[in-house]
Amino acid sequence: MARKEVYSGSIERIEVMNADDEEDFPWIEEDEYRELYKKMMIARKFDEKAFSLQRRGEISTYAPHKGQEAAQIGSMFALEEDDWMVPSFRETAAFIMRGAPLEKIFQRWMGNANGQKGISEINTLPVAIPVGTQNLHTAGLGMAMSFKEDENAVIGFTGDGSTSEGDFHEALNFAGVYNAHSVFFVQNNQFAISMPREKQTKSETIAQKALAYGIEGIQVDGNDILAVIKATQEALESARNGNPVLIEAVTYRLEDHTTSDDSTRYRDSEEVEEWKEKDPLKRFREYLQEHDIWDDELEAFEEEAKKIVDEAANKALEMEEPEFDELFDYVYADMPDLLADEKEEFKEEVNK
Template identity: 55%
Template sequence: MNEEGEVDDSLHPGLSEDKIKELYHLMMLAREFDEKLFKMQRSGKIGTYASLKGQEACEIGSGYALEEHDWVVPSFREMGVFITRGADRVKLVQGWMGDTRAFQGDENTRDLPIAIPIASQALHAAGIAWASKIKGEKSCAITYFGDGATSEGDFHEALNFAGVFKLPIVFFCQNNQWAISTPRKVQTASETIAQKAISYGIKGVQIDGNDVLAVYKATKEALERARNGEGPTLIEAITFRLGDHTTSDDASKYRSEEEVSPWVQKDPIQRVVKHFQKIGTWSDEYGAKVKGEVEKEVEEAVEKAMQIPPPGPEDVFKYIFKTLPKDLEEEQKELLEEVNEKKSLQDKGDAV
């Protein structure tokens, strides 16, 4: 789908117009969550938030191509993928509110919690794909990371390992042009990120990451190859981070208006609207209906998340180790004793 919303029939992924409407709905839902969480951070309800604004086509298009039994191994900007996978909306908000209980992992899904250490998750994904292969399962792993992650050793080790063992894995790079304040041009001397695949003997493709149909198609094809035993694919999706790196950043300090404004015109959601207008299926009523639905869904999730009592100090120690190592067990005990002591002193004080 080009920037005018026209689709080249010879490249069409074969999704019906109803399915494209579903993609539009999911992209609008991701944008609505994004805007709401940003506002919650500004009003002190969330500590830090990492916006996905501008990257909705990458996340919804690729998420939509996955099968339920596939594994998702994300970084920290993939809320759109989680939404597409049907993740619990309340938990998404709860997690951004800093509640570790939202990250305990759900036995019913194959979506891993977010990873903050850049590129570390690519190795976890390679390990998961290896396990699937050994077990003879048909599930693939997809791992997400940014342009900056491609400078980390973990990225290269994961690609090498996956190439050698011909693993059922898709490496999805959201090249949003920036790694905080480091621009893509100083990240690597390679002309593209996709070409790095060549040195690991795997397939590499570069796509327009603001074209939801291209993203869906490239991911679907990569997954099919992986399922057929043809090995990994590195997808480089060219996109742009429209917002700041996180709410702790101010991108205007290192990006000019001239750089940002053309990307505002390339908004992946507006491109789908143009498509509907071109083929005559758009109406303002339809636009308002979708907007109303996503607003309601987000409002409800936020309201429920706000009612959850905050976690206790003991929760800091849960969800990382299946069995707590001895030293952490002692730390947990000490902390709880300290907290209880403070509480009883406070209660005494209150009583006096």
Template identity: 45%
Template sequence: MPRKTLASFKVEYQQLMNEKGDVDEKVAAIDPEFAKRCYELMTLVRVFDAKAVAMQRQGRIGTYASVLGQEAAQVGSALALQESDYLLPTYREAGALIARDSPMHQLLQYFGGDERGSAYEEGINNFPIAIPISSQIPHATGIGWAMRLKGHKAAALVYFGDGASSRGDFHEAINIAAVMKANAVFFCQNNQYAISLPRERQTLAESIAQKAISYGVEGLQVDGNDVLGVHKAVSDALQKAYTGKGPTLIEAYTFRLGDHTTSDDAKKYRDPKLVEQWQKRDPLARLRVYLRQKMLWDEDYEKSLLERCAKKVEDAVVRYESTPAAPLTDMFDYHYAQLPQNLAEQRREVM
């Protein structure tokens, strides 16, 4: 007997603003002032990022993972969140965290080897940075599931890379979130390389987005260097989550222009020509073209913006470097709500 088609699928790609700064307002209406806000935040992220890399070189912080090239994916997604939503970052999320009000001096603190860097003040619902790849993805499932059980109009947005999509955590997380209709948005920044492994060696699939299909979840690929398009896709996915319609997987197609971390040298495994091609698709460049058309950008504005950003970053650096060291007893005091006897005894050894 002939085979029958049980189901058929399509994987879509969405873009709002292309590399030339042209916009398709059929996808979404654009508020030029919002575009300007995105541009300013992305510039701040870029200035912070360059400073953090420089500070690592000077021995003023430890290993740092640059977000260069991914500013649109991070700022566009994080700006879609409302206050009660949760953001779950990896180590390459300085952009999303800055956009979501994580103080820059605390980011420096974290990369400077100080746990206080993840202790954000009340009201900033940003999870601590996750280092083990993909291990944070199912936390968004748990948080989003709890939000649904409690009837909260809130969602969890979790960040990860193309490499994470090969680990089991990713698959278990999306599957459980789908079955439980968790208020979760899974946001993959496919930056083409997991340290040295290119995307085509990570998976034979045409996209990361299509991996959602096997869990009965909507998957969408967006231009990750299109900040407004990313914002639109994540906003739509959050609305879906708030209204009990379950999770979404968004693949932001982008590129890591820098090294994996300050301990890495990408020249060893990546063709410089590829980097040049992606530099032409710089997420800030297209916004600049658009804003200039709207009379919202000129050289003077750029100059004063860069000065303002440098000042903000410098203030954060001063605050980080002038913060007194934590007492050694902090090493013991946060393991349990109540200090157990063995830790109380060992704590005395450092006093």
């Protein structure tokens, strides 16, 4: 009998802010550091505002991203205009970085479908709620880019829970086989609603799930915005060359799963407090202070961000609602006759 090692894959973790060697500093422009912090602050204030709008009954359910700003904003910073983004339901900060108008994002959370209009112009898919499906969309777009020999790439967002879905495994398999230009960006925020990551999967890391499909898997400190940028830039570069990548961004959901959840029932406040110390805004602020980038303008920006967000929320509250019969549009490029008839019937019914 013989036993030989036939495969030895490994997973690396990327960190920047905690690394001892700083020789790379600065590797983005000073203005970019400032802009990133401002975007993170706007995203944080958006979360707070959306929460209060939900409590006032203007939003029915909201999924907060507090604690995940570095993962979302850092990865979007790495994305080029010609690339595509596939969001799931918690990607508000990513939408902000992608350039979606804040009032439109509020509008969508208010259940107004007009909030989804116009996002294809910023190469972004509409939000998909079914957990894991986003991976298939990411694989499909990336395969199309590969077939067409395009030079762009796609990044798709999901959570740790999605990696237990069949869709995730099918998507990674297809992406590998067809050299898709895809980056699968998993925000491991430690929970799928009340299910902790340890009970979700026996895998020690999410990133290692890539190895079974012959694609690269990397782990990154998801609360370190600079590490996220570095990891995503490298991954996108690989993907553009037909080598898909799975990124596991290790982070933490500081709030409830959604406004319908009560996380005190399934997790310790001590654990939450520990992660608050690793809050990505706090860490980035300290980094900017250490590197003499922090100044009075950034200090004052929290108030400014609040104003920007309040104004956008007020605009969203005044925006028009879609027409009822738009329910039938946007499903097919060319509407089939049967659906067109139903649309007419519906219109008559509504106008009675």
